[in-house]
Amino acid sequence: MQKVSLDALARQLLLTAGACDSGRAADTVHGGHEKTLRQTVVALSAGNALAEHENPGEATLLVVRGRVRLDTAQASWEGRDGDLIVIPQARHGLYALSDAVVLLTVVKNR
Template identity: 35%
Template sequence: MTLISIPNLHEELRTEAAAAGAPLARRHITAGARLQQLVIWLPAGGVLPEHGNPGEARLHLLIGQVRFVEIGEGRTHTLAAGDLFAVPDALHRVEADAESLLLLSFVPEA
């Protein structure tokens, strides 16, 4: 595996989003036999729209602060930089309270 600089990746994703006029940017950084990893950049006020759980998953907030909202469950989890969160098997969305960089690690369902 190649060494990945999180500060450099953060800046690259921010720049890509700005150049594309996109509300977020993401990069798939690992594609092993099972474990998948995705880095997601969100600006302050940005939203990762409603979606389902990709399988067994953990969300590590590297930079910023986000709210993880479980749709239909009435639960919101506030995550700060450094937090590691087990993603529940429920529809959810992620709302950024500050510019944020997230690392999603997951094993897709077969």
């Protein structure tokens, strides 16, 4: 069994994101490219984003800390600490409204 402190990892990744030009940092805590299920903790410094991209399968976004906005061509959703956003099957981007950390869970299409 493996245990991960999302709070401790969030603190670490926010420090890393703040020191990077991209303003972001991530760590896959479960799964990976060779697995169907993947969970990745992503930190974004305020004002930074993950550019628009395709959804590789069913996905959710749990806001661990901060505030984010998920945008598609048709709609936007804002989330804050503790919110769970179901990511639509559409191109989307993620924008940090404040320093933020999210847990991205993806079950890839086969």
